[in-house]
Amino acid sequence: MKVNYQYPSPSMCFQQENLTVLGLSPDLSREEKVSFIGRLKHPLVYRDAMLMLREIVISDMGHKKKERVEFYAWLENEIKRRVLEHEKFMPEVRDKLSTQMNELVKDLEKKESEIRKLSQLKNDLQKNIEDKDIWKEYYKIERDFWSFIRTRDIALWWILDPVITVHPDQISFEAFSLDESTYGCLSIDRQEFKTKGTPKLGTTNIDFSAKLAREMARFRTYTQVELSINPEGFTIDSGIMPEYLEKKIDLPETWIKGFNQVSAAACLEGIDIELNPIDMYDICSFLRRHKARKSPRDMRWILKPNKRIKIILEPWKKTLELTAVYKGNTYREERIWGRRRWLVLEKIIPITESFIVRLLGFGMPQFIIANMGSFKMTVGFTSWSANDWVKGTAFNVLAGFIGEGNYDKVYELMKEKRVLSMTEINESLDDFDEETNRSGIGMLLRRGEAYYDPLIKKYRFRHLCNVPIPEKLYEVSELEKNVESHIKQPLGNLHIEVNADQQLEVSNVYTIRGNAHTLTILQFDQDRQISKVKCDCREFKRGSKNISSPCSHILALYITSMNFLNFTFEPEKEYNIQDLEEIIR
Structure with a gap:
């Protein structure tokens, strides 16, 4: 799917009077011209949460196979060629080699003295060349060049620019990982900001480069930070107009479908387990210090009613006993794969008050909600790193989103109200039955025109892309028809x-x-x-x-x-x- 992002300028950090302004450039190609200016009360929490969101974006833990088709084709031909040569020339080769070796031994004795003289001359010339060679610093310059390209992340950010939405009650930042297995959503209450002016609601992509992330990493306790989403762009006081930035990219279809599947999975009921930061630290610390070299590589959660939760980590058979107590009614065991992706949570452990882990069952995704006061981070993981959201369970059907329902009516309602629960949708559209309304909101999720907020159990209106998503990415599947x-x-x-x-x-x-x-x-x-x-x-x-x-x-x-x-x-x-x-x- 081809999209074209148009930013008025690159996003940047700059000083303005006594403030550090974090200027985020929105996508001008969208219908909604989003704007927001507000001073952060807790800039360090924002810093760590956004840097964690960036870690989600760049994470790719899928196994990568190196394709060597050309090499193996050459190798096969080379083996055949050498076999033929061996069969053809072997009878004559032995005698010929013996004669040549005798002649070479005689020549070698005569030229040994000349070789020593030439070797000394070569060493002297080499020293002179090294002193005057303009390529002397080439390899150092080359390393610096590739380091520059890598830190800029140009190709990566052209594909995976985060999505920001200004809601009536919060601001949310959404991102999806490079391997399409991890989803992250940072939501910030509006009370966290000392707002200037009247914000304009809506959704946009933001230019969020590695350079901007490095600037954010420099925030300190004494830094006064103002978040500014400005459609006019940003420039340092130099009298120069902002530099227009355009990104033409081809979004992978699986990336779009996976992003939209997350909300359907988040609607499913599961087991909620509350962990304190110490429990999460114990899990991440063990995973950081140990890396499995063989299967199985799962975490087995032992859940006994009113008992402390235990986690068995394979293949070491190591048991971690958490401080959290399971409040369920029955004994159960839950197995989780792709556990190393949990390490993305390390960044926010010190600033988090509590974690809610939602387990949906065997082979199903997991969701983790980090409570950081006025900041909330929702992270969704698929069951296996090799699987993306598209290859997983039919989440739309499991959540009850079958067919198109009354899509047009639900769209108009959500566009007007912005945030609604399923009950509120049914009350507003009481001319339709609940199944029709549910199918209608499900079609919004598929089209990327809304997402589910598990924190308040409501649906939020937002457009994932700046152009309509192709029908083949959201059409009702044969499975759903069956x-x-x-x-x-x-x-x-x-x-x-x-x-x-x-x-x-x-x-x-x-x-x-x-x-x-x-x-x-x-x-x-x-x-x-x-x-x-x-x-x-x-x-x-x-x-x-x-x-x-x-x-x-x-x-x-x-x-x-x-x-x-x-x-x-x-x-x-x-x-x-x-x-x-x-x-x-």
């Missing part, structure tokens, strides 16, 4: 079994390809989180056979089950659809 078709099938075979521990097993039989049928089973624990999935269809059996790669039948049964999970069931009893309808009445 799920919608399965949901419409009769529920005569739906059964729910409840054991003595109030764990549920939900099963249903779906019709596929004419008269063929498939049995689908979901198991829920006491916290109503999925603990096991099973389906007899070929699609499920070909996959990883867990919730990270569900078939359409599992997704359909999950959405159907959401209507009954909050019911109070009698232990050790089985319910059919008639019993469930009786409970509803």
Whole structure:
């Protein structure tokens, strides 16, 4: 997807009277002309949070295979050539070499004295050349040049400029990692700023270079910092007009789809665990000091009700006992991969009051929310570094976003109100049922025109790109169409079994390809989180056979089950659809 960013000038830090102005240049190609000026009350917290956001942007922990196609093609031809030469010339080579060696030995004896004289002359000439050689400093200059290119990060920032949105109640900075596996959102309450003038709400990209990051790293306790988002650009007092900056880039489709999938995943329910900074430090400290050389490379969370949480780190079998206590109702174990990406949190541990870790289940993403007072950092990780958000679970379907719904109505409402919960959307659009409204907000998320804020459980209006996203990046998939078709099938075979521990097993039989049928089973624990999935269809059996790669039948049964999970069931009893309808009445 080709986009064109137009900045009035590069972003920069400069002194203005007694203030350090952090000038962020917005993208002028957007319809919304965003502006904001406000003095920060806690500039050091802002500094560390923004530098962490930059670490997310540049992080790439995926395994990189070096392509050597040309080398192996040459090697194969070279081997064939040498084999042919060997077979052709070997009989004559031995005699010829013997004769040549005898002649060379005689010549060598005659020329040894000449060689010594020439060697001495060579050394003298070499010294003279080194003293007068203009290339003497070449390698040092070359190293400095590549260091300059690397620190400028030109190519990187052309693709991954952060997205900033000025909301009525906060300012948010969003970023997505280079390997498309980590999402970060820094939200700052408006009370954190001593605002000047009237801000203009909206979303824009900002020119955020490595040079600007280095300037921010120089903030100190005595630094008075003013954040300025100015559509007119910035220049140092020299009488020179701002330097216009244009970036023409080709955004990867997977980057856009992954960015939009994050909000759908954030809408899912999970287990929330509160950790203090010491717990997070213990985890990051161990990961920093140890690097696994073999599999498995997961973190296994041992969660026992009203007991301190334990983490087993593979492959060392090392157990960390945290100070945090698990408040859930049932024993469970959660396994997390891609754990080294948690090291991105190190930067903000000293300034964070508490961390909320949200676990969504086996093979699912994890979200970590860092509470820094008026600053909040939300970080989302996929399950494996090699997987991006696009290759993961069908988060849109799991969150109940099926079809387009009343997209146009929801768009107009969100554009006017900017921030709304699902309940507020249903109240404002009461002419439509809840499923239609939910599908409508889901389409906004797919188009990059809104995102979900798990801190307040509301949706926020924002345009991810300055041009409309191509339809192929948000169109309803074949999987979603199949799920919608399965949901419409009769529920005569739906059964729910409840054991003595109030764990549920939900099963249903779906019709596929004419008269063929498939049995689908979901198991829920006491916290109503999925603990096991099973389906007899070929699609499920070909996959990883867990919730990270569900078939359409599992997704359909999950959405159907959401209507009954909050019911109070009698232990050790089985319910059919008639019993469930009786409970509803």
